Amino acid sequence: MPGAAFFDLDRTLLRRASGPALSEAMRETGVTSAALPLERAIFGYFDLFGETLGSIALARQGGLLVRGRAADAFDEAAEVAADRLAERVEPFARLLLDEHRRAGRPVVLATTTPEHLIRPFARRLGLDDVIGTRFEVRDGRFTGALDGPFVWSRGKLAAVRAWADEHDVDLADSYAYSDSVYDLPLLHAVGEPGAVNPDPRLLGVAIARRWPVLHFDTSPGVVKVPVVGLEVQQVAMAVARPELIPYARFEVEGVEHLPQTGGTILVGNHRSYFDFTTMLVAMRQAGRTGRFLGKKEIFDVPVLGQVMTALGGIRVDRQGDDDERDDPLVPAARAIAGGELVAILPEGTIPRGPDFFDPVLRGKPGAARLAALTRAPVVPFALSGTEQVWPRSARLPDVLALRRPPTVRVRFGPPVELKHRSEARDTDRIMAAIADLLPDELREPRRPTLAELARTYPDGVVPDEDRAFAVDG
Structure with missing residues (x-):
């Protein structure tokens, strides 16, 4: 037997409760005349902390609301609410629904919410069926009694099992998604549970x-702080305030070129281990979080790799020999489809030696490939001065430069015009756009001193073959 995918509604498909939209629609259509006492406070608490026994006790009183009313009395309100609720479905929820459909699984809404109120919403999403709380209808009117189990906790599992038996679905091959500890009976019953x-x-x-x-509302793997709902990256951005980093002076320009919403590809140069911190400062000003591609060597380090994923990192195998891993452009494209920003450093690594001082930037084709795949706007940025804070030769940044901190600059530019015909040529266009944003002194050929050259090597030692490049070599 095939499996199915069962989705909870409140705080799962929707980030918040559906109750306010349903209540408002019922008032607008004349089904009810006033909001429930403390309605806003009840739903506000639910949005933060999830289901409680108190909120479920209130939901159990739904029979009192429908008793004696015509079976179609709520139809108009349900249609009005359906449009509003459909707009609130999170982007990555829609992507996951599509994945299950492509896999041939029925997609079913399993919710405590009364079925007569939520079925139009399910139709808007193209779901295959609804398992919701049903009330008995006799002679065309609701009696107020339940018709089947109250679809919550073990009652939800019973309703899902009955549906699965009727539709010849194997729960062991099925998926279930919920936000609530009270849905543990269902989550334990399926082969693939997910906590949303x-x-x-x-x-x-x-x-x-x-x-x-x-x-x-964000890419898989990104961690959020419970209750407050902030990404770990947002917490890091809150800490990345210039006044809390006194050993560097930051100048950020051109943030107006970054779209405030929608999938975006951000491309820039790579000069230092301090680049990541600098971009946190810059993105804090821009007001957006982002996903970023990073080399697999970092993600393979115990603990650090998990932290990088939690912050929004996407693992990249630069050698292309990691067969068991997905192409990094697949999760990157998914992030863009979900409306997120994806940052790429096309150089792939910090240039070393003479290459560090070359005004012509050379990049790998990943950004151009991703742009061709998604047709998202490609916004360039240029970093400079980060190598003065944390050169490649140092294990740690120079946090003692408090009296005369070096100036670190981030400059964003307008989206790059790409042709999407040749990855190589589009890569050249991307790298040229980044180079054009660099300060004048970095766009001219220059021979460094031996000390400056040494700072570009991990061990701080210039190989003999490169010493002649220095003016004093």
């Missing part, structure tokens, strides 16, 4: 059982 925007207790279970922890 999990409440604190479900997060603990998911970590212990190594279940995927997802957030449908």
Whole structure:
């Protein structure tokens, strides 16, 4: 038997509760005349902390609202709410729905929300079916009694099992996604459980059982701080304030060239280990988080690799011999499809020796390939001065340069016009756009001193064959 994919609604497909939209639609269509007492506070608490026994006790009173009403009394309100709720479905939720459809799995909404209120929403999303709480209808009117289980916790599992038996679906081959610890019976019953925007207790279970922890407003693998809902990268950006980094002076220009929303490719040069910190400062000003491609050697380091993934990193095998890993452009393209920004340093590594001083930048074709694949705008940026704070020859940045900190510059430019016909030529266009943003002194050929040349090597030692490049070599 094939499997299916079961999705919870509130705080899963939707980041917040569906209740406010449903309640508002019912008032607008005359089904109800006023909001429930403390409605805003109840839903606000739910949005932050998830389901509680109190919120479920309130949901159980739904029979009182429908009792005696015509079976079609809520249809108009359900249609009005469906349009509003469909707009709130998270981008990566839509991508995951599409993945399950392509795999041939039925996609089913499994929610405590009354079925008569939420079925139009499911139709808007093209879902295959709805498993929701149903109320008995007799002589064309709701009696207020349940028609089947109350679809919550073990009741949800019972309803899903009944649906699976009816449709010849094997739960062991199925997927289920929820935010709530109360959905553990269902999550335990399927072969592929997923914790989405999990409440604190479900997060603990998911970590212990190594279940995927997802957030449908961001790429898979990106970690968020529970309750507050901030990405780890957002926390890092909050700390990356210029006044908290007194050993460098930052100048950021051209942030207006970065789109505020939508998939975007950000491309720049690579000069120092301090580049990442500098970009956190710059992106804080731009007001956007982003995903970034990084070499596999960093991601393969225990703990550090997990931290890089949590921050939004995408692992890149520069040698191309890591067969068990996906092409890094696949998750990068997925991030862009979800409306995220993806940063790439086309040089792939910090240039060393004479190459560091070459005004002609040379890049790999990954950024051009990604642009051709996604047709996202490609915004260039140029870094300079980061090598003065943390040269390649140093193990740590120079945090003692407090009296005369070096100036670090980030300059963004307008999107690069690409032709999407030749990766090589588009790569040249990208690298030229980055170089054009560099300060004048870095766009001219220059021979460094031996000391300057040494700072570009990991061990600080200039190979004999490169010494002649220095003016004093």
